[in-house]
Amino acid sequence: xxxxxxxxxxxxxxxxxxxxxxxxxxxxxxxxxxxxxxxxxxxxxxxxxxxxxxxxxxxxxxxxxxxxxxxxxxxxxxxxxxxxxxxxxxxxxxxxxxxxxxxxxxxxxxxxxxxxxxxxxxxxxxxxxxxxxxxxxxxxxxxxxxxxxxxxxxxxxxx
Amino acid sequence: xxxxxxxxxxxxxxxxxxxxxxxxxxxxxxxxxxxxxxxxxxxxxxxxxxxxxxxxxxxxxxxxxxxxxxxxxxxxxxxxxxxxxxxxxxxxxxxxxxxxxxxxxxxxxxxxxxxxxxxxxxxxxxxxxxxxxxxxxxxxxxxxxxxxxxxxxxxxxxxxxxxxxxxxxxxxxxxxxxxxxxxxxxxxxxxxxxxxxxxxxxxxxxxxxxxxxxxxxxxxxxxxxxxxxxxxxxxxxxxxxxxxxxxxxxxxxxxxxxxxxxxxxxxxxxxxxxxxxxxxxxxxxxxxxxxxxxxxxxxxxxxxxxxxxxxxxxxxxxxxxxxxxxxxxxxxxxxxxxxxxxxxxxxxxxxxxxxxxxxxxxxxxxxxxxxxxxxxxxxxxxxxxxxxxxxxxxxxxxxxxxxxxxxxxxxx
Numbered sequence: 001x002x003x004x005x006x007x008x009x010x011x012x013x014x015x016x017x018x019x020x021x022x023x024x025x026x027x028x029x030x031x032x033x034x035x036x037x038x039x040x041x042x043x044x045x046x047x048x049x050x051x052x053x054x055x056x057x058x059x060x061x062x063x064x065x066x067x068x069x070x071x072x073x074x075x076x077x078x079x080x081x082x083x084x085x086x087x088x089x090x091x092x093x094x095x096x097x098x099x100x101x102x103x104x105x106x107x108x109x110x111x112x113x114x115x116x117x118x119x120x121x122x123x124x125x126x127x128x129x130x131x132x133x134x135x136x137x138x139x140x141x142x143x144x145x146x147x148x149x150x151x152x153x154x155x156x157x158x159x
Numbered sequence: 160x161x162x163x164x165x166x167x168x169x170x171x172x173x174x175x176x177x178x179x180x181x182x183x184x185x186x187x188x189x190x191x192x193x194x195x196x197x198x199x200x201x202x203x204x205x206x207x208x209x210x211x212x213x214x215x216x217x218x219x220x221x222x223x224x225x226x227x228x229x230x231x232x233x234x235x236x237x238x239x240x241x242x243x244x245x246x247x248x249x250x251x252x253x254x255x256x257x258x259x260x261x262x263x264x265x266x267x268x269x270x271x272x273x274x275x276x277x278x279x280x281x282x283x284x285x286x287x288x289x290x291x292x293x294x295x296x297x298x299x300x301x302x303x304x305x306x307x308x309x310x311x312x313x314x315x316x317x318x319x320x321x322x323x324x325x326x327x328x329x330x331x332x333x334x335x336x337x338x339x340x341x342x343x344x345x346x347x348x349x350x351x352x353x354x355x356x357x358x359x360x361x362x363x364x365x366x367x368x369x370x371x372x373x374x375x376x377x378x379x380x381x382x383x384x385x386x387x388x389x390x391x392x393x394x395x396x397x398x399x400x401x402x403x404x405x406x407x408x409x410x411x412x413x414x415x416x417x418x419x420x421x422x423x424x425x426x427x428x429x430x431x432x433x434x435x436x437x438x439x440x441x442x443x444x445x446x447x448x449x450x451x452x453x454x455x456x457x458x459x460x461x462x463x464x465x466x467x468x469x470x471x472x473x474x475x476x477x478x479x480x481x482x483x484x485x486x487x488x489x490x491x492x493x494x495x496x497x498x499x500x501x502x503x504x505x506x507x508x509x510x511x512x513x514x515x516x517x518x519x520x521x522x523x524x525x526x527x528x529x530x531x532x533x534x535x536x537x538x539x540x541x542x543x544x545x546x547x548x549x550x551x552x553x554x555x556x557x558x559x560x561x562x563x564x565x566x567x568x569x570x571x
Contacts (some may be wrong), residue, residue: 030192032199033221033567034246034329037292044311074570077199077220080191106240111224130329 014150021065022147023053025093025140028064030084033071035098035130047133052140061087066143067120068136072100073113085120093146093153095139096122099129123153184212189555191220197296197559198566202543204552211555214547216540221570229530233496234260235336237527241517242330244532245568247289250281250321251510253334256530258415259506259517260336263499266466273462274338278416280454281321281333282508283447288317289511290440294365297437297560301378306368313361316354323347337472338465348458355455358448366441379434383546383558386431393542396535397513398443399562401427402435409509421450433561440563443511471497496525512536512563532571536564 031039042049049055058064061084073081085094096116099105102125104114116122123146124139131139146153190201199220205213225244229237241256242249261267295310318328323344325331333340369375385395390403400407408425410418426442428435465472473492474485501523507516513535520529539562547555 033223034243036198037246037329040292040296041311041315043307044315045308046312046315072221072223074199074220074222076222077191080199080220084192106243107223107225107228109224109228111222111227129327132328 018148018150022144024056025052025054025066025143025147026056026058026064027054027066027068028061028084028088029057029059030067030081031070032073032077033100035070035101038130038133039068039070039097039136042133042136047137049137049140052137052144054140061085062089064088065091066093066095066140068095068097069101069116069120069122070097071130072105072107073116073119074111075113078113078119081116082119091152093123093143094120095136095143096125097136097139098126098131102127105129121153123151183207189552191217197564198569200540200559200564200566200569202555204555206552209551209553211547211550211552214544214555216543218537218540218566218569221566223567223571225571226530226532230527232527233525234499234527235496237530238334238336239330239332241530242332243567244534244571245510245512245515245536245565246329247292247565248285248511249330249332250285250334251508251515253332254278254282254416255506255508255510255515255517256519257334257336258508259504259519260499262504262506263502263519263521264336264471265500266337266468266471269466269468270338271463271466272417273342273458273460274464274466275416276454276457277324277339277343277464278334279418279421279450280458281324281339282416283450283454284317284320286447286511287444288314288321290444291317293440293511293560293563294369294437297557297563298369300556300560301375303369303372303375306365309361309364309368313358316357320347320350320354323350335465337468338463340465342464343458348455351451351455351458355448355451362441362445362448369437370441376434378554378557379437379561380430380432382433382550382554383561384430384432385542385546389545390431390542393545394538395513395542396538397509397511398436398439399539399542400513401425402439403431404429409507409514413507415506415508421453423449433557436561498523498525499527507533510535512565512568513539532568534568534571536562536566536568540564540569 043055067085096102100107101116104112124142126135126139128135184205184207187204187206188201189204191199201217203215203217204211225240228240238253238256242253245252291310291314295307298306321331322328325333385403387403387405390400404427406425406427411425423446426439428439473489478485479489499521501521503520505516505518507514515535516533518531519527522528546558
């Protein structure tokens with residue numbers, strides 16, 4: 001599309017805001033286990049999550065929009081994950097990355113929380129053990145799609 | 160909130176005493192969610208100004224119950240969860256577990272030559288890949304982000320090889336009790352050659368980025384110094400021990416998989432600081448490259464990759480459709496596993512982090528009775544308590560990075 005001098009575009013403010021918001025989803029730096037390594041890999045040259053505007057991993061939950069639960073959540077870690085999610089400002093999204101975060105995975109035992117959706121509302125589940133970086137990129141795409149459609153995060157949990 | 164039927168675990172409130180003051184000092188919790196703790200480590204710090212007076216590592220935030228889970232799985236299945244302990248070097252874990260089980264089965268000397276070579280190949284590839292992650296994240300901790308991109312680019316090539324052979328990028332589960340799971344796929348050797356060709360140049364890049372960098376040297380030289388006596392007393396192994404001047408390498412001291420037939424050096428330094436550990440790891444990657452070149456020569460010889468013992472190995476896939484006996488045999492091995500004679504065995508390998516050991520006990524069943532791991536990270540991490548006091552908080556980050564703990568392994 002070409003917009004010459006003197007021309008202008010009309011759009012709803014909501015749409016523009018959502019477009020901008022969806023192009024700058026900042027994840028929280030929270031690595032848990034194996035999946036965290038693949039989460040780091042998406043920032044590496046071959047996958048380059050910067051193309052989606054999500055390369056800025058924020059260390060403070062106050063500045064993050066997206067929590068990627070990357071790996072098994074141990075019983076001891078669960079309160080910390082919950083607290084970090086509480087500290088994030090609305091609207092916020094959660095990706096449950098990998099089999100362990102989604103359902104406990106191969107660790108059906110006393111130590112692992114059987115699905116992080118029992119403590120925080122999850123928007124997108126990524127299958128795999130660990131998922132490939134492409135899988136995580138697609139999950140971020142789905143989050144962007146939800147944002148463009150006016151989602152506010154935690155839809156699955158509320159519905 | 161979620162309406163799932165799963166048993167929920169109500170989150171307990173965290174301890175309110177995260178920050179408190181006592182006299183002139185202050186107690187500060189670093190972690191468990193912290194960008195430079197390399198996983199979910201919490202360190203309770205007592206600080207005066209910016210100087211650390213006391214550091215207490217608090218572990219267990221990734222306790223997965225892997226040892227317990229493994230007791231409910233067949234001997235072969237247990238390997239799946241065991242690979243997820245040290246997720247940066249899954250092949251080292253799988254190999255060590257396989258070696259211990261083979262010792263118990265009494266088939267140590269019967270592993271085919273080619274299988275041994277492939278095992279060496281993957282244990283060295285995984286060492287390189289692990290050191291790539293370590294170097295990339297260590298660089299980020301110190302503020303040198305470029306090195307991360309170079310490291311992960313190289314790591315992609317290494318993972319591609321794992322994926323080609325085992326089918327998965329990170330946990331290929333390619334090592335098996337009695338050998339490896341199938342021969343190397345077509346086209347593998349060409350990709351391996353390409354990697355061997357690329358590696359020296361990439362190594363020069365990595366060294367060029369950091370080794371003579373004055374900022375990097377300022378941050379790492381004389382930080383976290385560990386004397387040889389202390390290192391031994393704290394049971395430190397791996398690059399951290401060798402950086403303190405002790406040339407202990409399991410590949411040399413207790414060779415396995417035919418490491419005694421390969422030519423390689425055990426790089427050591429005498430300084431014992433974070434910079435020495437950095438240099439030792441870089442040298443190790445080059446030694447791995449030397450080993451891989453020797454492996455490449457041996458891979459030209461074809462041969463069996465799995466032990467010829469119907470008690471342990473399933474029949475080849477091709478025979479299953481043709482022979483009823485092979486089908487029954489395959490079904491038995493898959494559905495029941497095999498039995499291991501009662502007793503216990505210990506085996507250790509040199510993982511990228513140090514001496515990794517598995518002590519396994521069998522009661523004669525088709526599942527392990529008990530598996531106990533000797534994770535190098537746990538022993539290496541405990542030394543933090545000793546080297547941290549008197550240093551700045553910022554240097555603590557360097558120390559953690561230079562010890563290279565992996566929390567899957569520390570907490571298990």
